[in-house]
Amino acid sequence: MNTRDAQQVAERSAAVLYERDRASQHLGMKVVEVKPGRARVTMRVTTDMVNGHEVCHGGLVFTLADSAFAFSCNTYDRSTVAAAASIDFLAPAHAGDELTATASEQWRSRRAGLYEVVVTNQKGERIALFRGRSHQLDGPVVGSPTG
Amino acid sequence: MNTRDAQQVAERSAAVLYERDRASQHLGMKVVEVKPGRARVTMRVTTDMVNGHEVCHGGLVFTLADSAFAFSCNTYDRSTVAAAASIDFLAPAHAGDELTATASEQWRSRRAGLYEVVVTNQKGERIALFRGRSHQLDGPVVGSPTG
Amino acid sequence: MNTRDAQQVAERSAAVLYERDRASQHLGMKVVEVKPGRARVTMRVTTDMVNGHEVCHGGLVFTLADSAFAFSCNTYDRSTVAAAASIDFLAPAHAGDELTATASEQWRSRRAGLYEVVVTNQKGERIALFRGRSHQLDGPVVGSPTG
Amino acid sequence: MNTRDAQQVAERSAAVLYERDRASQHLGMKVVEVKPGRARVTMRVTTDMVNGHEVCHGGLVFTLADSAFAFSCNTYDRSTVAAAASIDFLAPAHAGDELTATASEQWRSRRAGLYEVVVTNQKGERIALFRGRSHQLDGPVVGSPTG
Numbered sequence: 001m002n003t004r005d006a007q008q009v010a011e012r013s014a015a016v017l018y019e020r021d022r023a024s025q026h027l028g029m030k031v032v033e034v035k036p037g038r039a040r041v042t043m044r045v046t047t048d049m050v051n052g053h054e055v056c057h058g059g060l061v062f063t064l065a066d067s068a069f070a071f072s073c074n075t076y077d078r079s080t081v082a083a084a085a086s087i088d089f090l091a092p093a094h095a096g097d098e099l100t101a102t103a104s105e106q107w108r109s110r111r112a113g114l115y116e117v118v119v120t121n122q123k124g125e126r127i128a129l130f131r132g133r134s135h136q137l138d139g140p141v142v143g144s145p146t147g
Numbered sequence: 148m149n150t151r152d153a154q155q156v157a158e159r160s161a162a163v164l165y166e167r168d169r170a171s172q173h174l175g176m177k178v179v180e181v182k183p184g185r186a187r188v189t190m191r192v193t194t195d196m197v198n199g200h201e202v203c204h205g206g207l208v209f210t211l212a213d214s215a216f217a218f219s220c221n222t223y224d225r226s227t228v229a230a231a232a233s234i235d236f237l238a239p240a241h242a243g244d245e246l247t248a249t250a251s252e253q254w255r256s257r258r259a260g261l262y263e264v265v266v267t268n269q270k271g272e273r274i275a276l277f278r279g280r281s282h283q284l285d286g287p288v289v290g291s292p293t294g
Numbered sequence: 295m296n297t298r299d300a301q302q303v304a305e306r307s308a309a310v311l312y313e314r315d316r317a318s319q320h321l322g323m324k325v326v327e328v329k330p331g332r333a334r335v336t337m338r339v340t341t342d343m344v345n346g347h348e349v350c351h352g353g354l355v356f357t358l359a360d361s362a363f364a365f366s367c368n369t370y371d372r373s374t375v376a377a378a379a380s381i382d383f384l385a386p387a388h389a390g391d392e393l394t395a396t397a398s399e400q401w402r403s404r405r406a407g408l409y410e411v412v413v414t415n416q417k418g419e420r421i422a423l424f425r426g427r428s429h430q431l432d433g434p435v436v437g438s439p440t441g
Numbered sequence: 442m443n444t445r446d447a448q449q450v451a452e453r454s455a456a457v458l459y460e461r462d463r464a465s466q467h468l469g470m471k472v473v474e475v476k477p478g479r480a481r482v483t484m485r486v487t488t489d490m491v492n493g494h495e496v497c498h499g500g501l502v503f504t505l506a507d508s509a510f511a512f513s514c515n516t517y518d519r520s521t522v523a524a525a526a527s528i529d530f531l532a533p534a535h536a537g538d539e540l541t542a543t544a545s546e547q548w549r550s551r552r553a554g555l556y557e558v559v560v561t562n563q564k565g566e567r568i569a570l571f572r573g574r575s576h577q578l579d580g581p582v583v584g585s586p587t588g
Contacts (some may be wrong), residue, residue, distance in 0.1 A: 017199035023207060026195040048173040052164035052217065052288075058229045059213035060170060063206025070199065082205045083406070084378070084427065086233035086527060088555055088574065090548050106570060107531050112377070114529055114570060129547060129555060131572065133378065133427075133529065141199075230553070231525070231574065233380060235408055235427065237401055253423060254384050259524070261382055261423060276400060276408060278425065280382065280525065280574075311493035317501060320489040342467040346458035346511065346582075352523045353504025354464060360500035364493065376499045380527035435493075 006036045010075035013141040014039065017074055024067045027060065031071055037105030037115075039071035045097045055092035058128075061099070062087050065117040065130035068101035073113050073134040074141050080113070083135040090126050098122040101130075111136045153183045157222035160288045161186065164221055171214045174207065178218055184252030184262075186218035192244045202239035205275075208246070209234050212264040212277035215248035220260050220281040221288050227260070230282040237273050245269040248277075258283045300330045304369035307435040308333065311368055318361045321354065325365055331399030331409075333365035339391045349386035352422075355393070356381050359411040359424035362395035367407050367428040371435050374407070379426040385419060392416040395424075405430045447477045451516035454582045455480065458515055465508045468501065472512055478546030478556075480512035486538045496533035499569075502540070503528050506558040506571035509542035514554050514575040515582050521554070524576040531567050539563040542571075552577045 001009070014034040018024065024041070027049075033040040043064045051057040066085060073080045093099055103117040117130035148156070161181040165171065171188070174196075180187040190211045198204040213232060220227045240246055250264040264277035295303070308328040312318065318335070321343075327334040337358045345351040360379060367374045387393055397411040411424035442450070455475040459465065465482070468490075474481040484505045492498040507526060514521045534540055544558040558571035 019199075020197075020201060021199040021204070022195050022197050023204035024198065048169050050167075050169050051171065051214075052166075052168040052221070053226065053228060054167060057168070057170035057210060057213070058217075058232070059206065059210025062209045062213070062232075063204060066204070066206035066209070067198075070205075074199070079200065081200060082236055084233065084235045085205070085209075086231065086380070086572075088231045088548075089229055090550075090555075107529075107567065109531075114531075126548065131527075233425075233527070235401075237403075237408075254382075254420065256384075261384075273401065278380075313493075314491075314495060315493040315498070316489050316491050317498035318492065342463050344461075344463050345465065345508075346460075346462040346515070347520065347522060348461060351462070351464035351504060351507070352511075352526070353500065353507035356503045356507070356526075357498060357500025360498070360503070361492075364499075368493070373494065375494060376530055378527065378529045379499070379503075380525065382525045383523055 009077050010034050010036045013074050013077045014071050016142050017071060027063065029064065029067055034071060034075060036075045037072055039068050039103045041068040041071060041101045043099050045093050045095050045099060047095045050095050055094055058089055061093060061119055061128050062130065064099055065101045065119050065128060068103035068117050069115050069130065069132040072103035072105060072115055077140045077142050079137040079139045079141050080134045081137060083133045085130060085132040087128055087130045089128050093121055093127050099127060156224050157181050157183045160221050160224045161218050163289050164218060174210065176211060176214055181218060181222060183222050184219055186215050186250045188215040188218060188248045190246050192240050192242050192246060194242045197242055202241055205236055208240060208266055208275050209277065211246055212248045212266050212275060215250035215264050216262050216277065216279040219250035219252060219262055224287045224289050226284040226286045226288050227281045228284060230280045232277060232279040234275055234277045236275050240268055240274050246274060303371050304328050304330045307368050307371045308365050310436050311365060321357065323358060323361055328365060328369060330369045331366055333362050333397045335362040335365060335395045337393050339387050339389050339393060341389045344389050349388055352383055355387060355413055355422050356424065358393055358395045359413050359422060362397035362411050363409045363424065363426040366397035366399060366409055368435050373431040373433045373435050374428045375431060377427045377429040379424060381422055381424045383422050385421050387415055387421050393421060450518050451475050451477045454515050454518045455512050457583050458512060468504065470505060470508055475512060475516060477516045478513055480509050480544045482509040482512060482542045484540050486534050486536050486540060488536045491536050496535055499530055502534060502560055502569050503571065505540055505542045506560050506569060509544035509558050510556045510571065510573040513544035513546060513556055518581045518583050520578040520580045520582050521575045522578060524574045526571060526573040528569055528571045530569050534562055534568050540568060
């Protein structure tokens with residue numbers, strides 16, 4: 001596949017995936033950029049996302065990173081899911097912050113892949129570093145029954 | 148501190164933390180059990196939690212585990228936050244599932260702690276295994292300005 | 295397969311694997327117990343294992359845990375390798391210490407598995423907690439060309 | 442501290458640390474480059490490093506990465522140890538391979554730090570990706586009793 005086709009597949013896969021992804025939609029996430037093996041997703045921290053320490057719940061920072069990971073590893077139109085992930089929390093995010101998660105592929109074999117995601121706030125400060133391991137299933141993203 | 152007092156501190160810390168934790172509340176989580184170093188939290192998977200593969204978004208499974216982790220590591224009335232965490236996804240959860248996250252302390256030093264969380268569904272099937280590293284701050288949970 | 299046969303397969307797999315495992319032998323490790331999905335391996339910390347902080351090199355504590363992991367996940371006579379692993383260091387080990395790594399299976403699917411390993415010293419103090427993700431290959435352990 | 446002084450401190454810290462690090466020496470590791478927050482370490486895979494699958498024991502690949510991590514996080518003359526680490530194994534290494542571990546600092550706070558290490562073979566192929574979390578102790582590296 002040439003570069004242009006690969007880009008179209010990446011964009012189409014992300015569009016189909018996002019359309020079905022009620023969780024990411026419900027949390028106000030937007031997919032602002034997709035390339036083969038890469039994705040950038042944004043999310044605004046609302047007051048409903050604040051935890052008992054009055055900062056953004058780490059789980060929701062993870063969820064943003066996990067969505068960016070999902071969009072980046074599904075750019076080949078092969079249905080791919082998360083097998084495992086880890087996150088390091090560097091700084092708190094607060095209500096009103098605009099977070100951006102940038103995912104990039106580090107490595108990919110036939111079935112498995114590794115992706116790094118950096119989460120930053122509107123000042124460019126790093127909030128969290130995330131690493132995800134993907135597992136490719138048998139079906140496509142776009143051509144699936146629900147695609 | 149005797150066992151009974153430790154249990155009261157654990158319950159009071161969890162109550163104060165939960166009251167401020169709009170994220171966990173908003174996601175429908177309930178803290179069903181708290182002991183020193185332990186917590187059990189439930190969450191029902193709603194249709195708003197489903198991702199592009201039509202199963203519960205892994206980020207929200209993580210968020211449930213992360214909340215159980217937070218409640219378990221804050222049972223000593225010392226304000227404690229997550230430094231890092233990792234998760235392995237074992238099986239998908241679906242809309243309508245009732246998930247339970249059970250957190251237990253593995254180890255604790257002066258400032259750091261390690262907690263394991265098992266997430267199961269209503270059939271007792273394991274959905275995910277989570278491990279969190281905590282970092283203790285200087286203040287209390289209950290006596291904090293917002294406590 | 296009945297329990298007795300499963301135990302024999304586990305012991306035979308470990309014996310074959312250990313015989314080829316020059317690294318574990320060279321580091322003085324001994325496999326002291328094997329059951330399906332479980333293994334216990336010991337190692338004495340020598341003065342050649344000490345790092346720049348004058349405690350046992352964390353990499354060698356990891357190596358001990360990794361060997362216990364390898365022996366435990368290869369107990370089914372299916373050639374199985376490590377895909378990923380993580381370790382938390384709880385306390386230092388010193389030259390002369392006798393370390394024991396106890397590995398137990400947490401979960402296993404068709405191809406993947408998760409194993410926990412606890413490393414303790416001769417006083418029973420925990421030195422490290424390890425978690426490994428295994429990946430099963432196509433061949434057997436015992437019947438392989440080199441088995 | 443200016444750049445030149447910082448480089449001298451980094452080199453001096455690494456030299457002192459390596460001199461005491463019998464494990465890294467014994468495994469034939471060489472520190473080929475050090476900069477503030479960075480280190481590059483090499484190791485030749487010997488026949489004594491081979492495991493039961495007849496490839497380099499993953500623990501020793503980890504040990505190489507862990508040494509590079511240690512040299513990189515101790516470049517500020519503050520005694521710093523590993524709190525936790527994770528590794529993903531991408532491809533096997535074989536006896537005779539010349540491995541290089543390149544560590545770089547991703548983030549550092551007052552006490553904690555995160556470091557990435559890439560392990561490659563003599564063909565430039567990536568063997569493993571490693572991430573370490575450091576914890577800074579109170580003393581210096583160079584001025585320590587054993588320095």
